[in-house]
Amino acid sequence: MSTVTPNTAVKLWQDQRVALRWIVRKSLAVWIIVIGIVIWLIVSRSSSFLASSNISDVLSDTVVLGLVGVGETFVILSAGIDLSVGSMATLTCVLSAGLINGHASLVAPVILLMAVGGVVLGIAQGLLVAKAGIQPFIVTLTSYFILAGIAYAYTAIPIGSVPDGLSNAFFASLGPIPWFFLITLAVGVILSGLLSRTRVGRHIYAVGGNSAMARAAGVNVTRVTVLCYMISGVLAALAGCVLAIRSGVGVPNAGSGLELLAITTVVVGGTSLVGGRGRLIGTAGGVLLLALVQNAFLLLNISSYYESVVTGVVIVAAVALFIRHD
């Protein structure tokens, strides 16, 4: 029968609600918007959007944002916030380019050094939050200023250089898919496994849900908190290196504003700002969403001045449409 009786209508409505809840719970809401934009771009700008070079551009744009967004997800899941990622990326961008200064042999050791710097930053911030009990916002706001200050003291003008081979490698791709994107994706998948399948991952959710309860259940809250800030610190440091590689030189302010973009990808991805709920798949959607919005402006040839406005509207829409029912 094709007629919809009241009963089946109610059932349909309930099924939809259940489906919506499922989508929200699994942090997939943002993907609906992402798919919507992709379809819209395919329909309206099919040839230029689907061009291999354009896809490659979009995916390249997700690398830096993806790295910091993933790190930020860990911190926010643990009920913290990390405002230092932008400054950290700026600092490692200018430092790595300055230290490498064209020497191919220095690339690996310098990047390793930057990662170690990220670990140190993470440990310091994590301990200040978990041990000293200072609010995450304040701890990381302090780092934000200090790291930006150090970067500025180091250089106020473009500095150093990255070997051409490496800079070109940033755009090397497998078909339309850049290698750097694949590496970032791999990092995300591994860390997603860490979150959902390991003891420490579950402890991160527990600490973010209620750190006092987690402590009472025997979770080492300090260690878990430090780990989250460490992951964020390392990924921010690596994002800075990627910024240097992409532009070939150390650019002052390369990472400015990145912390807010990172938080945006996390929030749009459905992760709760008070911690304990969310998944990396959501952040991945958030990253892709921001990259697509940027790309849409390019393809539609609209002044990028309006980009922030549209991004803002998209954030509110994403959060309002799929707000968690809790």
Added chain:
Amino acid sequence: MLTYTDSASNSDRLGRPLFEARRISKSFPGVIALRGVDLTCRAGSVHALIGGNGAGKSTLVSIITGIAQPDSGELFLDGVRFQPRSPREALKAGVVAVYQELAVLPNLSALDNIALGQEITRRVGWLDRRKERDRIWEALEALGAEELNLDAESEELSVAQLQIVEIARSLVHKARVLVLDEPSAVLAGRELNNLFSVVRALAAQGVAVLYISHRLSDITELCDEITVLRDGRLVSNGPASEYDTNRIIEDMVGHKLSAGAAASEGKIGPIVLEVDKLMLPGTEPTGINLQVHAGEVVGLAGLMGSGRSRILRSIAGLEHPGSGSVKVKGKELRRSSIRSAIRHGVALIPEERKTQGLVLDMSLAHNITLGILRRVARLGILLRPAEKAAVDNGTSRLAIQSPNTRQKVRNLSGGTQQKVVLAKWLATEPAVLLLDEPTRGIDVGTKTELYRIIQALAETGIATVLVSSDLPELLALSNRVLVLSGGRIVAELAGGDASEDSVLEIVVRHEQGAAS
């Protein structure tokens, strides 16, 4: 070593001592919480820890579970000295607590909650969910709670189910000593019986259970041994067979509540507060009718969740009643309007003074004048002399002894804080005073003082409604006692006729009636 190895048969039946606390003392700034308390819990037995508010039960529990450290005294586990410095250390040793505020994380599933802190992993911390599930299943079977849905998000579970989650967690933790803090407070009927059988199953496996409860029926039905605390001291302990309800209550309150507390003898005036068919959402639609005269103290008795506080909150406009009206001196209040209630002279002294009654970081003086700023100001500018007069009036009326009215309220003792809350509301010159657990967590000396204040206020013609879990206190202060169950009034007793036994009997009868 043991305080009551009175008969061989007793200790045989009760099993060997598994956990002991000896001469535990602990004080906090301004309060001595425990004075040389002993406690012995035996393997396979359920031990009741009883005491009124402020008796020191919670402090003792936090010492046992490593949240707080004693000032002096020793703990022994299996005859070996035991000094937990953190909950984790206590957990490792097998001492687990299930608190009244359930420690279940709403963002994790039941399975994840039970496994939390005890996850089974393969290499590099990778979770072995199948093994976890098997082990938890075993625990649930041992508890007879196989129907729990392990994959449910815990925010979808009922309170009773959450409790099972916590108790299962303690089994997975290989608990040897399990502390249950007021586990039955929110349960009734089948759920309560379920809890009892779970506790018995645990004891049968050799766990020493320390059971804290205000419900005397729980204790007589479930517990093997009893320890009673009062004001931080050990009053008595022994096998449950040596206690009856009367002895438990006597030990809890000391003497029948004594000098200083007696219902006001003053004249009862005209009706001041009139509540008509007030209905609390989620309860039976019979509604509540209540009339309080000037100079009268009406006590509301009942268990937690019987609606006592909600009635007060509805009268004061803090909660939205489903229907019904509230009149003060014949004038009807606007429903769920706090301003309207205050304007007509309703003052509510809330249950949680720290979060609902005070701005902790403001001074004593500023807290007192918070409700009357309009009166001590001209054109919005505060007048110091007027403010000072109001503060002086409050402090002298309530005998608030604080050297400095500029002191932060946070640093005052609980008793003084409560007086500040009262002073704030008295400054508004109320006609109706609603007191919600006015003496909770307050030392005995200040309690007696508060009793006198409450009587003196009634004598000035204020209509008072009193809610208190401290039954002797409630009976002593009230001219009339109304017994509540499930959001409605089930009995009314004149002050003279009401005894603790009669009230308890009515409460128990109705709770069971509601349950079956």
